[in-house]
Every structure is written in structure tokens, then in C-alpha cells.
Amino acid sequence: MKPFPGLALIAACLLAVPAQAAENVTDFTLDNGLQVVVIEDHRAPVVVQMVWYRVGAADEAPGKSGIAHFLEHLMFKGTDEIGPGEFSSIVEAQGGNDNAFTSWDYTAYFQRVAADRLDLMMKLESDRMSDLRLAEEDVLTERDVILEERNQRTDSNPGALLGEQMRAAQFLNHPYGIPIIGWRHEMEQLSKDDAKDFYRRHYAPNNAVLVVAGDVTPDQVRDMAQRHYGPIPAATDLAPRARVTEPPQLSERRLTLSDPRVSEPYVSRSYLAPERDPGDQKTAAALTILAELLGGNGTTSVLARALQFDQQKAVYAAAFYDGSSVDDTTFNFVVVPTPDTTLPQVEEALDAALTAFLETGPDPEDLARIKTQIRAADIYARDDADGLARRYGEALANGLTIDDVRQWPEILGAVTADDIMAAARLVLDRRKSVTGYLQREEAAQ
Secondary structure (H helix, E strand, O other): OOOOOHHHHHHHHHHHHOOOOOOOEEEEEEEOEEEEEEOOOOOOOOEEEEEEEOOOOOOOOOOOHHHHHHHHOOOOOEOOOOOOHHHHHHHHOOOOEEEEEEOOHHHHHEEEEEEEHHHHHHHHHHHHHHOOOHHOOOHHHHHHHHHHHHHHHHHHHHHHHHHHHHHHHHOOOOOOOOOOOOOHHHHOHHHHHHHHHHHHHHOOHHHHEEEEEEEHHHHHHHHHHHHOOOOOOOOOOOOOOOOOOOOOOOOEEEEEEOOOOOOEEEEEEEEEOOEEOOOOOOHHHHHHHHHHHHOOOOOOOOOHHHHHHHHHOOEHHHEEEOOOOOOOOOEEEEEEEOOOOOOOOOEHHHHHHHHHHHOOOOHHHHEEEEEEEEHHHHHOOOOOHHHHHHHHHHHHHHHOHHHHHHHHHHHOOOOHHHHHHHHHHHHHHHHHHEEEEEHHHHHHH
């Protein structure tokens, strides 16, 4: 058997690949303000259409939590041309699939179909951008659906409840502290008028990004987009995003959630952290690699080695960071202790491991390995038209630019150990953290 090439050789080969070798991206803007991005991939006669609205749960009016997600559901309830539920049936009849999702900063809708069905998809999607029709009965039925969704995904899940409470503690003033699904007591009062008002205020071509990826050309997309989306007038009263800011956090916040349904107690911690900003992604890149170093791998990361193997105080330890947001986000840890380790003991071990890392910094070989893995993952991701559509759509909906997306891999590759340590010292400040314990109810008695 031939020897497997070494890490240095793999890294050299990956670095030799041109940064945009597999991306052929064109963008333009229609007269009504709709931004259009075309990602060509002619290997198969398939296309993905995505429409991203620059509005999400963090843009809701006070007392109307959950309305962004609720409207996402109601967007499938029909127009003057399409009856309730017919949208997805039409897509399915073409051999395609469709869905939608809501975040704090955006709401997105997509279809994946054969390339020769794109014109029909644009006709359908543009129709509901401007002509949504809602019947009172459909609104009330769908409100029950989202309430049941909250039952299943949040209220019946102690871990989800802890996460919800921790975000509320982390963001005292900023709307990122409000759950996307909404607070139950406010969801129960959402009405047809609430949905229509949110739709009228935010669903407009000049508040949206159209991303088309697959077996198409920019000229084809331009012609179809102009024909279907072009006649929709721009919103003249579209207000800029105006969100309240978070006051300085002066001390650590802690909470404990005890529930008899808990099977695996754990410690969770979040820190306020900066997001990716237009033209300034260096700190976010350093935090991305920091998360991988500290807890991105269940066997080789700093926390896995220290807590799972050396001290054997945890069965799982991980770190998470996602800089894709409009405003400040969080850097997160979760540690699940062994059965004979208490939550305070595993938290103490976590703090000791973080303190040691801040003193010694990253191991050069670990840093090189992770940068190679990130580079490889980026190259593999370009093999997925749907993934590329999501990458560009999310970034643009969050206020980044095409150039920011293109430059992101290079910025990640240029991160140094000093950059990582500066980001770690900036973020890993206990005064800016929230620590949560999830435990069985009897453990608290």
C-alpha cells in the first residue's frame, strides 16, 4: 500500500487550488431594487431558486414575537392565482421540492427543480411576493400549527428551554434574546392583521435577494427575473433596520434549569462576540478557527483532550461560533460531565482548560491541521449548488457583500496564532458570559 500523503503535502495541494475555481458568480439589481445573484453550475440540468427577505425575528414589533416565522407559514396559503397549499403541490408535480426557514435576521424560501422549470418557479414566487391572500380560517389553523411546533421543539425539550432562557439572559435589550418561534403568550394572540401588516412592511423586492444556482446563465435569469419580479413595485416606505443595542454587560449571569425529563445534565456557556462585518471579517475569522481549536473535534480539540481524555471528567465537550448575523452574536461552549462528575466540577475543569489555553496559545500543528480542514471543507462546499446559494443568500441578507463572501476563505487562511489569541482575550471574558446548568429536578432537591 502506498503511504498516505502528509499534512504538509495536502495543505500545499489545497492552497494551489484557485480561490474561486468552482464559483462562477454574477450579480445585478433590477430597477425595483431586487438584488439578483446567479451561480452557474452546468454539470446537471438542475436549478435552485432562493428568495431571501432582509427581515427576521429580530425585526418584529414589541409584543408580536413569532410573527416573522408565522408569516413564513402563511406564505404557503395562496394568492389570487394559487389556492391554499397548492404552491408546494405544483412544485412537487414538477419533480421538485421546496421549503422555507426563518432566522433572527432573514426569512428565506427556496425550490429545487429541473432547470427548465425555473420560469414557473419565478412566476410562483413573484406572485406571492406581491399578492398574498389570507383567509381567517387558514390563519387560525396555522397559528395552532406553530403553537404545536413550539410544543414539540421547545416546551417538550429541556435543552431547548435552557437555550431560550440563556439567550434571554445574554441579550437583555437586543431582540436576539427573543426566540424565533416566539413567546407562547404572544404567539397565541397573533392575528391575520398582524401577518398582513408585517407582510406589507417588509416583503418587497427592494428588501429581498434572489439567488439562482445551477444550470442557468445570467442572461436567462435576468430575462426571467425582469419578466416576473420586475413589475413588482419597490416599497416606498421601507424603513432601515433600527434595532436597539445591548448595554454593556458588567458581570457574569448564571441560571439553572431543573427538569425531571433531563437525561444528561450539562453545563452551557455563551459569551457575547462580534459578528462578520462588511469589509471587516478578521476577528470573526479568528473566532471561527478558535472554536475549531477549542471544541470543534471530539477527539483532537483542546477541550476534548483535556476534559474527556486527560482528566476524564466529561463525555462530550464542544465549542461553537457562527459569525453570520447582523449584530453581535455569541461564542458558545457545552460540556457533558461523566456520571461521577458534578456540574460545578466539570465547569471548573472547563475554566482551567480555557485559562491554560490563554496562557500557552494554540499548538502550531493543530492550527495548521484545522486551517487545512477548513480549506478543504470550503472546496468541497463548492460542489453543492444549494450550499452555495445559501452561502451567498445568507451573507447578503445579513448585510455582507459579494466581495465579502469571496474573500472569506482567504481571510480564514490568513489568520495567525496572534489573531486567535487577540480574539480569545477579547471574547472569553467571564463578565460578558452567561452560564447555564441543565440538571434533573431531583438533583436540585
